[in-house]
Every structure is written in structure tokens, then in C-alpha cells.
Amino acid sequence: MGDGLFDIPRYEPERIEKLPEKKSRNSFLEKAKERAAKRRLQEPLPEKEPEKRKTKAEPVNDIKTEVENLSINRDEEDIKTEIIEENHEPEEPEDFKIFDNIQAQKKKRLAASFPRWCENPEVIDGDFTNLPPLEELHEFLDETIYKNLEAMNFTTVFPVQRAIIPELLKRGPPRDLAVQAPTGSGKTITFLVPIVQKLMQRAIPAIRALIVLPTRELAKQVYDVMLELIKDTKLTGMIIGGATSLEQECNKLIQTIGGKKYATCDIIIATPGRLMDHLDSGMDLTRLRYLVVDEADRMRGAWLEKLEQKTNRALVQKLLFSATLASDPQFLSSLKLRFPKLYTSGWTQPAGLTEEMIRYGRLDEKPRIIRSLIKEDTRALIFVNSNESAVALDKLLKKSGMRSESIAGALENWQRTNAIKKFKKGKISAIICTDVVARGLDLDCCNTVINYDVALSAATHVHRSGRTARAGSAGVCITLCQLKHKPYFFMMKELGRTFIQRSSKLELKEEPMEE
Numbered sequence: 001m002g003d004g005l006f007d008i009p010r011y012e013p014e015r016i017e018k019l020p021e022k023k024s025r026n027s028f029l030e031k032a033k034e035r036a037a038k039r040r041l042q043e044p045l046p047e048k049e050p051e052k053r054k055t056k057a058e059p060v061n062d063i064k065t066e067v068e069n070l071s072i073n074r075d076e077e078d079i080k081t082e083i084i085e086e087n088h089e090p091e092e093p094e095d096f097k098i099f100d101n102i103q104a105q106k107k108k109r110l111a112a113s114f115p116r117w118c119e120n121p122e123v124i125d126g127d128f129t130n131l132p133p134l135e136e137l138h139e140f141l142d143e144t145i146y147k148n149l150e151a152m153n154f155t156t157v158f159p160v161q162r163a164i165i166p167e168l169l170k171r172g173p174p175r176d177l178a179v180q181a182p183t184g185s186g187k188t189i190t191f192l193v194p195i196v197q198k199l200m201q202r203a204i205p206a207i208r209a210l211i212v213l214p215t216r217e218l219a220k221q222v223y224d225v226m227l228e229l230i231k232d233t234k235l236t237g238m239i240i241g242g243a244t245s246l247e248q249e250c251n252k253l254i255q256t257i258g259g260k261k262y263a264t265c266d267i268i269i270a271t272p273g274r275l276m277d278h279l280d281s282g283m284d285l286t287r288l289r290y291l292v293v294d295e296a297d298r299m300r301g302a303w304l305e306k307l308e309q310k311t312n313r314a315l316v317q318k319l320l321f322s323a324t325l326a327s328d329p330q331f332l333s334s335l336k337l338r339f340p341k342l343y344t345s346g347w348t349q350p351a352g353l354t355e356e357m358i359r360y361g362r363l364d365e366k367p368r369i370i371r372s373l374i375k376e377d378t379r380a381l382i383f384v385n386s387n388e389s390a391v392a393l394d395k396l397l398k399k400s401g402m403r404s405e406s407i408a409g410a411l412e413n414w415q416r417t418n419a420i421k422k423f424k425k426g427k428i429s430a431i432i433c434t435d436v437v438a439r440g441l442d443l444d445c446c447n448t449v450i451n452y453d454v455a456l457s458a459a460t461h462v463h464r465s466g467r468t469a470r471a472g473s474a475g476v477c478i479t480l481c482q483l484k485h486k487p488y489f490f491m492m493k494e495l496g497r498t499f500i501q502r503s504s505k506l507e508l509k510e511e512p513m514e515e
């Protein structure tokens, strides 16, 4: 049961995993390993060592072998989700599965507690029916920004925008905000609009807003929205995300006026890794007024501490956003927020999202189920738990005539961008990906999310499923599962997610999946 704080249950595997190492040594996993080791010592040695399992998927022609390899990569190998842009701590530990032992995890979760400022959150309405017209914001907004919003075809105000934009535009001493609102609920506009409005009357050229996001793709996405919003204002913005060299970025960022160095832009959108490089090479942030951390529960790291040394704390207002902010109370406690206020809509499901599950028996049924789910008008993101699985599944689906691309592994940036472009244009029906794209990516054409592999944490499921049913539209998230995943669905139920069970006897295409 939830503790009433966010109206969510406290059980959260990511949080448990982030406990200090000392405690995790005593974990049930360690104990289980010890017990297994003791058992092995007591057991008589087999005459011949059993053949070791394969560790890597090798090129194969036979579909059955490919499916087996997929399962080896996914279920038995260490699960590694490569972070494309940034070297963050991995979101999930490599040897942890959420469905290992719920009771033990429940005991541990008590160790993590929320900071006091989380105790009385402001609740954001999650209702997307009867949205107020954009006109409602007119009294708060500068005419230029209002026109820019109209030019972006926004006619209504989303609940999180209605709650936060006026709050941020209010006069008076600024307070730090932490905002948890569902995926696709319009958080980007929520922080950009007040920042643009407050910075519009520029006095001197200086970096006054910094928006930090986990990947370059997300940085670019926010940058594009920002460009629309700053039209016809004096403001300028720039991405620092490592697309060009550090030197080139520095040169672009600094101008010399009367022998003195000034910044060329007001708003910086950055990824943490490249931001660290700039902090090391002397980026001037003494006039910073806004620090936005998007996907905040995913943004731990040394960068934040370093940043604080470079800014004037009395000036900076911190704004944290995520659909799963409450997944990491220790992180929230460590943030040193000033007069913080929490806004939350709980872990609510996006209004138009339907959650379904399909039970499979044998592993080789999984690709066939996927084939039967992808129809002419389907635009699906298919999530797997490792790069190897993504590449292998893509190969398999292509062989069966499906138009798909994988955007996992060692792809160049332009290759990933190309695949996404094709997806948007409808040239491919599916993208197979890892959790690198589980967060933030805004593809309004995506009407289906498929969890080919069950997600490794509740927060990850929330972000994966949130790639569809965005901005109040309809979408479906289908999770392929077996009986052993039952605890996973109990946990999702605690988060208020209910799943419709679809028959596994779908019209499975019986034609062979090979050419």
C-alpha cells in the first residue's frame, strides 16, 4: 500500500538498489548466492562438466537458434543498456531483477525516506477532459510568447501547465520546485514558457538559464521547442551536447566586447557530460537564474555538485521535472533545495493509455506475437533489455518482411536520427530499442509500445509506456510476459496500473519467419 505521500507505494526497486553498498551486501541476493554456493559444495561433483552456455549471439540462419540466442542475451547475460550520450550510472543494476523477492525488497525500502518538504505536495489534476482554453494563460503571458504558443497550434492548457506556469511567473522570492507529472503531459512547455518570459528583457549578455537533460536527443528536442518560443524575442539559446568539439562549442559560446568576455546566449541546453567539460574549462555561470533538471530522478552524478560551486546560490531557482520523481527519495534529499515545493499528480497513467499483457509459453513465440501485433497502421516502439537482443530481433523481423529498424548498439547519431525520421514518415512500422529511448522522446505518431522484455523497474515501465498516449491522445502498451513475471504485475497494480490480458492465441502468422 502507498504511504499517502505521493499516493504511491514506497516499493521501488531502483530506490532499493541505490542504498549504500554496505547494506546491499546483506541483501537477499547475496544471501541467496551464499546458500547456492553452500549447496554446490555439498553436492557431489558431476562426472563431466556440463557444456558451458554460449555468451554471445553469433550470426545464425536458423530462426530457432536466433530466438535462443535472443533469450540468452536477455535472460542470462548481464543486462547492459548502453547509454548513448552520457556515462551515467546505469539506471538499473546489472544483476538485479525486480521480480526476485518482493518481501525482502519491501523490508529494505523502509530504509529510504522522503525529505520533509515532500510531505504536503500540491496535487496536479490528471484530467485531460475539458481542458481550459489557452486564453486562460493570456493574463500571465507576454503578447509575443502568447502568439508563439498560438503559432505552435496550442489551443488548450494542460493541467501541469495550468498549475506551474502562473506559479513561476509570480512576483516574490523564488522557491525551488519539484514537479512530478505523467509522461507526455507537457512538462517542456511548463518550464520553458516562464523562463523565456522572465528573461525576455535582457540587460547584459550572460547565461541565465541552464536546462540539463540526460541525452543529446532530448536536448535537441527541448532546443527545438525553445526556438519556437523565443521567436521575436531578443533571446538566444544553444545546445551543448557534444555534437561538435569542446573547443568549437566554447568559441560559439563566448564573445569579446571591449576586451571583456561575455556569453553569446541566454539559455543553454546541456547534457551532463559535456556540461562538466565546460565547467572545467571555465564556463561563467555566476549570473545563472534558472537551473532546470529534466528527468531529474535519472540525473545523479558529480555534475550537480560541480555546478553548485560555479553558481550564485542566492540567485538560482532550481526546477526539477520527471514523471517518476518520487522513485528516488535519497536523491531528492540530497538536492539542497531552497524553500522547495512539490507538485505531483502521483504516478498516474496518461489519460489515453491502455495497458495490455500477452502471456507466451515458449520463447520462440515472442517474435511471432510481435508479427501478429504489427498491422498496417501500427507505429510501435519495441523495448528489449540489451543491445544484442535489439539487433537480433530487428534482423529476425526484417527477415519476416517487417519494416523495422533497431536504434540500439554502436549506431552513429545520424543513423538513429534517420531511423526516427523514417518512423515519423511511416516508412517503418517499428523501432526496436533499449531503455536509452525510454525517457522523454516525443514521437506523436507512436501508437503502440511493446515490452518484448519486461522492464527492469517500475519507473522504467512508466517511461517506456509513456512513449505513446502523449498529450491526451490514445495509445496502447503491450507487455509480453510469462507466469514468472506475476510479481511484476502486482507491483504495477500497486502503482495503480491495471492490465488487460489479451489472448496469446492471437492470429499468429503461421508462415515461416525466414525468407
Ligand SMILES: Nc1ncnc2c1ncn2[C@@H]1O[C@H](COP(=O)(O)OP(=O)(O)OP(=O)(O)O)[C@@H](O)[C@H]1O
Pocket (backbone or CB within 6 Å): 153, 154, 155, 156, 157, 158, 161, 181, 182, 183, 184, 185, 186, 187, 188, 189, 322, 323, 439, 440, 441, 442, 444, 466, 470, 471
Ligand atoms: N497545451 C498544449 N496543447 C497541445 N499540445 C501540447 C500542449 N503542451 C504540450 N503539448 C504537446 O504534448 C507533447 C508532450 O509534451 P512534452 O514532451 O513536454 O511531455 P513531457 O511531460 O515532458 O513528457 P515526458 O515525461 O515523457 O518527457 C508534445 O508533443 C507537446 O508539443
